[in-house]
Amino acid sequence: METPRRDKGKSIIEALDEYVVIDIETTGLDSRYDRIIEVAAIKYKDGVEAGRFSELVKPSSYNILFEEDLKDETDYLFNGKDYIQYVDSFITELTGITNQMLKDARDEEEVLSDFYGFVGSNSILVGYNVNFDVNFLYDELFEIGIQLKNDYVDVMRIARRVKPSLEHHRQRDLAEVYGISNDNAHRAENDCVVCNQIYCRLIDEINNSGSSFDDFKKTYSKSHSGIDIKSITSSKTAFDTTHPLYGKSVVFTGTLERMPRKEALQIVADLGGIPTDSVTKNTNYLVLGNNDYCKTIKDGKSSKQKKAEALILKGADLQILSESVFYDMIESE
DNA sequence: TCTCCTCGAGATCT
DNA sequence: CTCGAGGAGA
Numbered sequence: 001m002e003t004p005r006r007d008k009g010k011s012i013i014e015a016l017d018e019y020v021v022i023d024i025e026t027t028g029l030d031s032r033y034d035r036i037i038e039v040a041a042i043k044y045k046d047g048v049e050a051g052r053f054s055e056l057v058k059p060s061s062y063n064i065l066f067e068e069d070l071k072d073e074t075d076y077l078f079n080g081k082d083y084i085q086y087v088d089s090f091i092t093e094l095t096g097i098t099n100q101m102l103k104d105a106r107d108e109e110e111v112l113s114d115f116y117g118f119v120g121s122n123s124i125l126v127g128y129n130v131n132f133d134v135n136f137l138y139d140e141l142f143e144i145g146i147q148l149k150n151d152y153v154d155v156m157r158i159a160r161r162v163k164p165s166l167e168h169h170r171q172r173d174l175a176e177v178y179g180i181s182n183d184n185a186h187r188a189e190n191d192c193v194v195c196n197q198i199y200c201r202l203i204d205e206i207n208n209s210g211s212s213f214d215d216f217k218k219t220y221s222k223s224h225s226g227i228d229i230k231s232i233t234s235s236k237t238a239f240d241t242t243h244p245l246y247g248k249s250v251v252f253t254g255t256l257e258r259m260p261r262k263e264a265l266q267i268v269a270d271l272g273g274i275p276t277d278s279v280t281k282n283t284n285y286l287v288l289g290n291n292d293y294c295k296t297i298k299d300g301k302s303s304k305q306k307k308a309e310a311l312i313l314k315g316a317d318l319q320i321l322s323e324s325v326f327y328d329m330i331e332s333e
Numbered sequence: 334t335c336t337c338c339t340c341g342a343g344a345t346c347t
Numbered sequence: 348c349t350c351g352a353g354g355a356g357a
Contacts, residue, residue, distance in 0.1 A: 011348090026347050034347075091347065131348065132346035156345065157349075170345065186347080255338070262337090278348085289338095303340060 004249040004274040004282050005138050009151040011131065012124070013158065013220050015203045015213045018045045020123045023191040024133045025095050027059065027087050031135045035059035036108065037087060037097055039115045039137075040188035043123075044196060053118040054189040056097065056105035062086045075099050095186045109144050112137070116146050125152040128171040128195045155199045161219065162202050174198045232265050232275050239272030244329055246272040249282050253304040254289030256323055261289075267330050279307045283318050287326045 022041045028034035040054040065076055065083040075092050076085045077099045086102045087095075105111070115137075119125070127133050130152045138148045159169045166173060171194060175182040180197045184190035206216045239246055250268045252261050264287070265275035279286060286308040301309075311318050321329070 024347085029345095029347050037347090094347065127346095129345045129348095136346095154349095160344085160349090168344080253338090260337075302338095 004247075004276065004284075005135070005142075006247070006274055007147060007149050008134065008138055009125070009149050011154055011157070012151050013217050014124070014153055015206070016124055016126070016153065017047070018123075019126045019153070020044075020119050021126045021192045021196045021199070022119070022130065022133055022137075023127055023188040023195065024136055025091075025097060025186065025188050026136060027091055029132075031132075031139055034136075035061060035086075036112070036136055036140055037091075037102055038095070038188040039111060040192045041115060041119050042189075042192045042196065043118075047200070051118070052189070053115060054192075055111050055115070056101055057108045057111045058102050058105040059086050060108055077103055097187075108140060112140055113144060113146070116141055116148070119150070121149065123150060125150050126155060126195070126199055127152065128154070128191070128198070129156045130154045153199075155195055155202065158202050158206075159198065161216075162205055171195060171198065174202075232262070232269050236270055236272075241272070243271050245285070247274070248284035249274045249276045250285045250287065251276050251279050251283050251304060251308075252287045252289060253302045256287075256289045258323075258327065264326075271330065279304045279311070279318075281311065281316060283308065283311070283316075285326075286318065286320045288320065288322055290323075 020041050020043050022039070024036050024040075025038040026034045026036050036057050037059060038054075038056050041052070042049060043051040063085040065085055067083075070076060070083060075087070075089055075098050076083050078084075084099070086099050087097060092098050125134065131154060134148065134150075134152055141148050155174075156169055156171075159166075159174050163169070163174070163177065166177070171191065172182060172185060174180075175194050175198065178198060178201045180194055180201075182190070182194050185194075203213065206213050209216075241247075245268060250265075250273050252264060255261075256264055268275045276283060286304060288305065305320065308318055308320055312320070
């Protein structure tokens with residue numbers, strides 16, 4: 001069971017003059033199972049670098065290999081008892097980071113604590129598909145008692161809008177388009193430098209296009225669903241931690257009878273729950289409103305409900321509630 | 334037109 | 348996750 005990322009910062013579109021570019025390398029793509037192996041952050045102020053942090057990370061967990069798994073191309077360590085592996089050969093190939101390098105690195109608690117100290121709690125983070133990095137960092141910082149709340153600018157999001165004709169919008173593609181050298185790709189510090197150059201070039205391009213960056217921002221402003229889920233936060237600081245909705249991720253489907261969805265989401269937040277708008281493995285409750293009006297739903301079940309039912313079959317910690325049960329829950333405070 | 338809600342398709346991070 | 352397209356209702 002996982003806990004939702006409470007109070008995680010939100011994705012914003014901004015042309016900042018003060019920010020921190022971040023990048024991490026990890027043992028894989030899945031923040032539930034993989035670990036951070038390198039972190040980097042570079043501060044910029046008014047177009048000038050104002051500090052740099054870059055360090056390898058020794059993960060808190062590793063694989064133990066059996067004798068028969070010791071292939072020539074596999075990079076492993078022998079600690080006197082077991083053959084251990086932080087990273088597999090794919091990651092070593094991709095990043096150039098070896099098990100030997102990680103063995104000599106500081107523990108993740110120390111590095112991440114220093115990293116957060118460098119970045120600060122009020123800075124705005126900039127990165128490429130930076131939600132990936134923020135999720136890993138949120139989870140690993142949370143383990144050492146730090147909550148990462150910084151808002152972040154995803155350069156990839158801007159790149160897609162500025163260069164819609166490009167076939168791909170990977171960091172390396174944008175680097176190529178702008179003629180930015182990318183020799184040390186997939187080392188965190190290098191990727192920060194490259195990401196920053198792409199960010200600056202994109203901003204230049206927007207400002208030179210005849211309209212302002214504010215105009216550019218407006219093309220995002222009308223939120224897609226009508227509800228900006230991240231803007232729903234609780235004004236309270238203390239919660240009843242025994243309330244059934246406390247710490248739970250809640251999703252609504254359909255139209256509620258008694259109140260607009262936005263109001264219901266606000267109530268969830270005020271009870272210490274986490275308002276969410278899509279069903280994932282992290283979802284704890286799905287509240288069913290009325291879907292009668294919606295012709296696209298043929299068999300009476302929304303896609304959210306179907307997804308939730310599938311997750312429940314797989315043993316997820318998720319309950320489907322009727323609207324009235326939801327009202328009972330919020331009134332039993 | 335604006336608000337609130339839906340589905341489906343398509344990328345990127347290591 | 349993000350975005351585009353579209354229904355329903357006021």
